[in-house]
Amino acid sequence: MLAFVEAAIPWGKLEEITRPLYQSDIRKTGRKGYSLRMLLKCYVLQLLWAMSDRQTEAELLDSHAMSRFIGSDPWEPRPPSASVLRQFRVLVHGTDWPRPSWDIRQVVADALHDAGVEFRRGEITDPVFRRITKSQGPEA
Numbered sequence: 001m002l003a004f005v006e007a008a009i010p011w012g013k014l015e016e017i018t019r020p021l022y023q024s025d026i027r028k029t030g031r032k033g034y035s036l037r038m039l040l041k042c043y044v045l046q047l048l049w050a051m052s053d054r055q056t057e058a059e060l061l062d063s064h065a066m067s068r069f070i071g072s073d074p075w076e077p078r079p080p081s082a083s084v085l086r087q088f089r090v091l092v093h094g095t096d097w098p099r100p101s102w103d104i105r106q107v108v109a110d111a112l113h114d115a116g117v118e119f120r121r122g123e124i125t126d127p128v129f130r131r132i133t134k135s136q137g138p139e140a
Contacts, residue, residue, distance in 0.1 A: 002069040005044065008115040009108060014040050017102045021091050034080050039088045041070040042080055044108055046089065048119075053082040053089065 015036055024033025045066060046056050060067050060079040072079045080088075092104055112119045 002065055004115070004117075005048070005112075006069065008117070009044060009111050011037055011040065014104060014107060017104065017107070018092060022088070034084060035071070038070050038072065039080060039085070040104075042085055043089060043092065043104065045069070046085070047105060047108055053085040056085055057082040 025035045109119050
């Protein structure tokens with residue numbers, strides 16, 4: 001699925017749209033930030049699986065496929081933290097895009113539609129375990 005998303009999304013267009021907002025990875029002074037493409041891929045993961053910033057960080061640390069998708073190894077270099085993801089998400093959500101076609105969410109949805117896929121947000125959820133009594137067991 002992630003290979004399909006990688007091929008379907010116009011990453012260059014997304015970078016063009018968001019480059020004026022995010023300069024941390026190309027600035028000359030200070031500590032370099034994460035690459036714009038990496039943060040965009042994290043944002044797309046959040047969109048597709050309806051994950052919070054903390055869930056995204058946890059998945060990037062836990063899932064080899066997701067960390068490879070964003071262009072990172074789970075440990076070297078460490079993927080973006082939840083606070084970095086939040087800052088980027090707030091940056092792109094708080095922007096009034098000059099044209100609707102520049103809204104990242106719309107670009108992603110249109111790209112998937114053009115690739116012949118219907119996009120509906122999903123969720124990654126934690127399983128729920130609770131203790132049952134004998135009367136609640138499968139034999140009851």
